[in-house]
Amino acid sequence: MFTGIVQTQATVAQLHDRDNFRQLTVEVSPEHLHNVALGASIAINGCCLTVVAFTETTVNFDIIDETLRLTNLGGLAVGDKVNFERSLKVGDEMGGHYVSGHIHCTGAIVKRERSTDNLALWIEFPEQFKPYVLAKGFISVNGASLTVGQVESNRFSLHLIPETLRLTNLEHADTVNLEFDQQTMTIVETVERVLNQRAAAAD
Incomplete structure (x- = not known):
C-alpha cells in the first residue's frame, strides 16, 4: 500500500530483457533505501514492484509479462527518470490517498x-x-x-x-x-x- 506522495525520482541504471520479462535496476540516493529488505515493495512510476536485490544506492526488480502489458515500464530506457515511493508503514502520514500500486x-x-x-x-x-x-x-x-x-x-x-x-x-x-x-x-x-x-x- 502507498500514499501516492512520490518521494523522489530514481534513475534507470540497467535493463536486461528476455522474452516477456525485464530486469530493472534503478539508482537512488542512499537515504531512500534505508532499511530496505529483500521482498519489500516499492512503487516505480506507481507500479508496485518487489525488491529482488539491492546495494547502498541501487535496487533491482523483476518485471513479468502482465506488468509489461499494463504499464509504461516496458518502454523505459537507461537514463530515464522514474517516480519512486517506498511502501506505507504504520504511523506514516497519509498525505495523498490509498494507492495499491496495481496499475489499471x-x-x-x-x-x-x-x-x-x-x-x-x-x-x-x-x-x-x-x-x-x-x-x-x-x-x-x-x-x-x-x-x-x-x-x-x-x-x-x-x-x-x-x-x-x-x-x-x-x-x-x-x-x-x-x-x-x-x-x-x-x-x-x-x-x-x-x-x-x-x-x-x-x-
Whole structure:
C-alpha cells in the first residue's frame, strides 16, 4: 500500500530483457533505501514492484509479462527518470490517498498548458474506464496522488504545482501509468450492479 506522495525520482541504471520479462535496476540516493529488505515493495512510476536485490544506492526488480502489458515500464530506457515511493508503514502520514500500486492502464499526455507557476496536463485514457474518472476525484498518475480537474469524454486534466513538478517525472512524460481510486470503482460498480438487477427484475 502507498500514499501516492512520490518521494523522489530514481534513475534507470540497467535493463536486461528476455522474452516477456525485464530486469530493472534503478539508482537512488542512499537515504531512500534505508532499511530496505529483500521482498519489500516499492512503487516505480506507481507500479508496485518487489525488491529482488539491492546495494547502498541501487535496487533491482523483476518485471513479468502482465506488468509489461499494463504499464509504461516496458518502454523505459537507461537514463530515464522514474517516480519512486517506498511502501506505507504504520504511523506514516497519509498525505495523498490509498494507492495499491496495481496499475489499471496507461494514458497518453495529449496536451500541455503552461503558465507562470503551474502546468496543466490533459491525459487521454481507454474508454472503458470513463465511469471512474470524476471531476475533483482522486487518481494516481505515475504513482502521484492527484486531483482530477476537468473531464471531457475520455480525457481529463491535471493542474500541477511547482513542488509536484520538482518531485515527479510528469513534466516530461508522454505515457503515464493510471490507477483509478478503488473506492470510486467499488461504488460505481455496486450502483451499476444494483440498477441492472432491478432492471432485470422489472422485465
